[in-house]
Amino acid sequence: MTASKLTPPADGSKITITDGKLHVPANPIVPFIEGDGIGPDIWRASVRVLDAAVAKAYGGERKIHWMEILAGEKAFNETGSWLPDETVQACRDYLVSIKGPLTTPVGGGIRSLNVALRQQLDLYTCLRPVRWFKGVPSPVKKPEDVDMVIFRENCEDIYAGIEFAEGTPEATKFMALLQEHFPDRFKKIRFPETSGIGIKPVSREGTERLVRAAFKYAIDNDRRSVTLVHKGNIMKFTEGAFRDWGYGLAQNEFGAVDLDGGPWMTFKNPKTGKEIVVKDVIADAFLQQIMTRAKEYDVVATLNLNGDYISDALAAEVGGIGIAPGGNINYVTGHAVFEATHGTAPKYAGMDKVNPGSVILSGELLLRHLGWNEAADAIIGAMDKVIAAKTVTYDFARMMDGAKEVKCSEFGDALIAAM
Numbered sequence: 001m002t003a004s005k006l007t008p009p010a011d012g013s014k015i016t017i018t019d020g021k022l023h024v025p026a027n028p029i030v031p032f033i034e035g036d037g038i039g040p041d042i043w044r045a046s047v048r049v050l051d052a053a054v055a056k057a058y059g060g061e062r063k064i065h066w067m068e069i070l071a072g073e074k075a076f077n078e079t080g081s082w083l084p085d086e087t088v089q090a091c092r093d094y095l096v097s098i099k100g101p102l103t104t105p106v107g108g109g110i111r112s113l114n115v116a117l118r119q120q121l122d123l124y125t126c127l128r129p130v131r132w133f134k135g136v137p138s139p140v141k142k143p144e145d146v147d148m149v150i151f152r153e154n155c156e157d158i159y160a161g162i163e164f165a166e167g168t169p170e171a172t173k174f175m176a177l178l179q180e181h182f183p184d185r186f187k188k189i190r191f192p193e194t195s196g197i198g199i200k201p202v203s204r205e206g207t208e209r210l211v212r213a214a215f216k217y218a219i220d221n222d223r224r225s226v227t228l229v230h231k232g233n234i235m236k237f238t239e240g241a242f243r244d245w246g247y248g249l250a251q252n253e254f255g256a257v258d259l260d261g262g263p264w265m266t267f268k269n270p271k272t273g274k275e276i277v278v279k280d281v282i283a284d285a286f287l288q289q290i291m292t293r294a295k296e297y298d299v300v301a302t303l304n305l306n307g308d309y310i311s312d313a314l315a316a317e318v319g320g321i322g323i324a325p326g327g328n329i330n331y332v333t334g335h336a337v338f339e340a341t342h343g344t345a346p347k348y349a350g351m352d353k354v355n356p357g358s359v360i361l362s363g364e365l366l367l368r369h370l371g372w373n374e375a376a377d378a379i380i381g382a383m384d385k386v387i388a389a390k391t392v393t394y395d396f397a398r399m400m401d402g403a404k405e406v407k408c409s410e411f412g413d414a415l416i417a418a419m
Ligand SMILES: NC(=O)C1=CN([C@@H]2O[C@H](COP(=O)(O)OP(=O)(O)OC[C@H]3O[C@@H](n4cnc5c(N)ncnc54)[C@H](OP(=O)(O)O)[C@@H]3O)[C@@H](O)[C@H]2O)C=CC1
Pocket: 038, 100, 101, 102, 103, 104, 105, 114, 320, 321, 322, 323, 339, 340, 341, 342, 343, 344, 345, 346, 354, 355, 356, 357, 358, 395
């Protein structure tokens, strides 16, 4: 057995949950994974900003006690495991954590550690809000119209990882099974001898809990609409079913009724009395409309792969993935792992160069999740000021006239100074 690499901080208490309500002490222990590639640079800058925001908001009465947990290359080098059991267990025990990006090789090699964490902790929602900060360079004419909150299903779809590599005994066995039991479907495979196969499971339960979270978010945050984004015209029983189950849930649990004869629906927000429209759109049309008619979209609920593509595409509209935050959340158990939308950007590793905005804003989401809204507001306020002053990292500077380009750590310093 490998010796434990986990050292709980000397002080601090656990966050707990009862009856779906988080109890957050003034001194919570929050585990963090530094991440691979640019992860360490970004984490160093981010943790200082998060601590400064909490100190600013609560004057020493509250403080996060950070606890490092290992995953990725650092974990492999120190323990021989890419995702040690004690790391997953710490995320379970301490409920709320934050991570940097982790590398996943393309093709062969280990499967995604990010996906593994989401699956093992059953973090069924990937929450990715996308908004524009004034002054951020954008390829679209009206970036201020982009204000969407993505609810990406996080545990199903092709990310379940049920795949058979071409030419393996497993692929041959699976093809034989298909040929025997579903000969009409088997005939549709153009080159059966040389095909790799992937399976896309999408369940009613998985869809409903994700869409329910999106509706609840729309209610709590006074949003105008929830759009179900799918490719149900082609994948009828997975993506099409996602759409149908989503509308069904709107009707059965939220009292939605048809709008102009359907399929769109509407229900009253029980908190404000305002209408919330439930609509759907096919994913390819959605991807062009967010470029041209972003204002029409608000809360978005979608499947795992669509959500992955949409996250990066929308991030590009508001300045890029250097500033795209996220959270992987199970709203029932309270488990949550916050993380940026972007990856490890290996060519910039160790250069203190990239934008730490995505992890800082993921921390901002974490603070809001804890109910520490004053600290979260301090971060947003500082972001507004620093970006408006054109003090930015390379990714924004290369698209902005008259920008002052700063390093990753210096961007963190500027935020702290602006609080
Ligand atoms: N959740 C996670 O941990 C994720 C992990 N990954 C993994 O990361 C690895 C690399 O993936 P890759 O496809 O290169 O995608 P990345 O998101 O790592 O990087 C792609 C490009 O995005 C820009 N970028 C990314 N992060 C930042 C930042 N903080 N500030 C400014 N610009 C940024 C850079 O653009 P430019 O070159 O224009 O400067 C970079 O070259 C893969 O192994 C992948 O699996 C990917 C996504 C999520």
